[in-house]
Amino acid sequence: MLSKKMEQELNEQINKEMYSAYLYMSMSAHSTNTGLPGFANWFMVQYHEEMEHAMKIYDYVNDQGGKVKLKAIDEPLSTFKDAMDMFQKTLKHEQFITKSINELVDLAIKEKDHATQIFLQWFVTEQIEEEGNDNDIIAKLKLAGDKGNGLFMIDKELGARVYTLPAESTE
Numbered sequence: 001m002l003s004k005k006m007e008q009e010l011n012e013q014i015n016k017e018m019y020s021a022y023l024y025m026s027m028s029a030h031s032t033n034t035g036l037p038g039f040a041n042w043f044m045v046q047y048h049e050e051m052e053h054a055m056k057i058y059d060y061v062n063d064q065g066g067k068v069k070l071k072a073i074d075e076p077l078s079t080f081k082d083a084m085d086m087f088q089k090t091l092k093h094e095q096f097i098t099k100s101i102n103e104l105v106d107l108a109i110k111e112k113d114h115a116t117q118i119f120l121q122w123f124v125t126e127q128i129e130e131e132g133n134d135n136d137i138i139a140k141l142k143l144a145g146d147k148g149n150g151l152f153m154i155d156k157e158l159g160a161r162v163y164t165l166p167a168e169s170t171e
């Protein structure tokens with residue numbers, strides 16, 4: 001069973017994950033628009049992952065007998081300076097999400113809510129991977145340059161990213 005406070009904060013996190021999906025969808029559209037199909041693919045895969053994160057929390061709140069309350073999703077940015085700008089903004093956003101997940105864990109510890117603590121561990125691990133991916137791509141953009149041949153090569157690499165459906169959805 002969830003406390004009212006925990007239910008409210010998990011609902012906030014659903015909204016943050018939905019906003020993340022919206023932001024990366026916007027970056028995907030911008031990438032398509034600026035001739036970067038590989039970046040567009042990468043951000044669209046990220047969009048699907050964020051929707052999956054939102055749904056994980058949605059299912060958890062329901063499973064715990066809580067009430068899911070959906071809120072309005074803020075309008076994301078729609079223009080970006082270049083590929084580096086998109087990834088710097090992605091990293092900054094993921095750092096914000098990591099902080100938000102950590103605060104949820106703090107609340108679960110404070111409330112001695114062991115089920116939610118265990119549930120959130122998946123998100124703690126996921127955030128390490130997400131920030132790691134963003135840092136890697138930023139490093140590549142710094143190394144190869146964010147224009148010309150270097151950018152073309154990175155675009156090709158990001159075009160190979162494939163979204164894998166979560167196990168429970170493949171049945």
Ligand code: FEO
Pocket residue numbers: 017020049050053094097130
């Ligand atoms: Fe759902 Fe990108 O964290």
